[in-house]
Amino acid sequence: MKQNVIVEIRAGAGGDEAALFVADLFRMYSRFAEKQNWPTILIESHPTGLNGFREVIFEIKGTDAFDKLKYEGGVHRVQRIPTTEKSGRVHTSTVSVAIMQEATETEIKINPNDLRIDVLRASGPGGQYVNKRESAVRITHLPTKLMVTCQEERTQQQNKERAMKVLRTRLLAEKRAKEMAERGAERREQIGAAMRSEKIRTYNFPQNRLTDHRIKKSWHNLDKIIDGDLRPIIKAFSKVKK
Numbered sequence: 001m002k003q004n005v006i007v008e009i010r011a012g013a014g015g016d017e018a019a020l021f022v023a024d025l026f027r028m029y030s031r032f033a034e035k036q037n038w039p040t041i042l043i044e045s046h047p048t049g050l051n052g053f054r055e056v057i058f059e060i061k062g063t064d065a066f067d068k069l070k071y072e073g074g075v076h077r078v079q080r081i082p083t084t085e086k087s088g089r090v091h092t093s094t095v096s097v098a099i100m101q102e103a104t105e106t107e108i109k110i111n112p113n114d115l116r117i118d119v120l121r122a123s124g125p126g127g128q129y130v131n132k133r134e135s136a137v138r139i140t141h142l143p144t145k146l147m148v149t150c151q152e153e154r155t156q157q158q159n160k161e162r163a164m165k166v167l168r169t170r171l172l173a174e175k176r177a178k179e180m181a182e183r184g185a186e187r188r189e190q191i192g193a194a195m196r197s198e199k200i201r202t203y204n205f206p207q208n209r210l211t212d213h214r215i216k217k218s219w220h221n222l223d224k225i226i227d228g229d230l231r232p233i234i235k236a237f238s239k240v241k242k
Contacts (some may be wrong), residue, residue, distance in 0.1 A: 003066035004102040006169045010055045011021075012075065016084045016092020021095045024226060025076065026056045030071075031228025038062035041154045042152045043162050057166060059102065063192030064191065066101040068230075070216075073099040074200035081206070090206060102165065103172035110168065116140040119156060120149070139163045147169055215240050220234070 009025050011018035033040045044057040060069070076095045081088055120136040136151030139158040148170070149162040202211045203222060210233075211218040211224050217236055219225060225233070 003064050004059060005066045005069055006057065006059055006100045006102055007072075008055070008057045008096075008098040008100070010054070010096045011027075011053070011238040012096050013095035014078075014091065015049065016050050016052060017080075017091050018093040018095055019048045019054055020050060020082070021076075022053040022056055022079045023051060025059070025080075025095060025097065026053065028074075028226050028228055028230070029060070030058075032067070032230045033060045035228055036068075037063055037066075040067055041162075043166055044150050053150055059162075059165070066099070068234050070101075071100050071171065071234075072097055075198045077202045079202060079204045079206070094099075094234070098168045100126065100173045103168040103176070105168070108171050108175070110141070110164075110171070114142050116142060117160070120151070125133055135159060137163050139167055141171065144171070144174065146174075188190055191221045203232045 008028075009022050011022050014021070030040050035123060039061045041059040041061070042056070043059060044055070046054040046056075050052060062068075070124045074097060077092060078095070079090055079092050082091050085091065088157045116139070118140075119134045120138055121134050127175055134147065135154060135156050137156055138147065138149040139160070146167060148163045149168045150159040152164070153159045153162060200214055202210065202213070203226070204211070205222065207220075208222045209218055209220050210222045212233065215236060219232055221229075221232075
């Protein structure tokens with residue numbers, strides 16, 4: 001069974017340090033996917049001037065990707081000394097992660113009349129090869145006001161296909177959330193307001209420790225985890241959630 005996922009990572013509280021941690025988590029999940037031989041495809045990104053990201057959206061293609069990553073959704077808190085901190089003080093920042101199982105055209109049928117498609121000029125690192133042509137695509141789903149932009153590909157058609165994939169996935173997440181109304185909207189529940197009190201996990205760099213607050217378990221090999229070794233965490237959740 002295909003279980004490709006769309007991953008959305010966004011900076012929360014913490015300014016530039018939160019944006020840098022978005023880049024760290026993007027690399028962590030990309031490295032994990034690489035270890036599983038799962039292709040990773042960047043869909044949308046909004047870089048900052050310090051090699052961070054305000055937001056990254058990407059696809060991981062793997063037959064059991066959703067099954068292994070479904071518990072990663074939520075607010076991730078990081079505690080460390082930023083590279084810009086001269087006094088050596090530990091800062092606390094947050095990043096939100098949403099994990100959504102990719103929707104197919106058969107699962108979500110979209111009426112073309114419900115879409116507004118705008119073509120934009122690509123800009124920034126994602127559009128470095130196409131910045132003189134209007135290749136970026138923004139799709140707005142009028143009934144729900146959901147909006148998706150993609151500029152990472154070189155052609156309008158490729159960007160449109162990627163944007164439609166994300167839109168279908170978000171609509172499916174909204175549909176499933178409505179079917180489970182007592183839980184609220186699935187995607188919004190995962191993202192929350194990215195405030196520090198909503199954390200599901202803490203990455204404490206000075207102590208080289210990761211703590212998952214849902215299962216009250218810690219690991220003292222944060223350096224390996226942040227390099228993509230998520231196997232111990234996935235294994236722990238597989239035991240708890242059975």
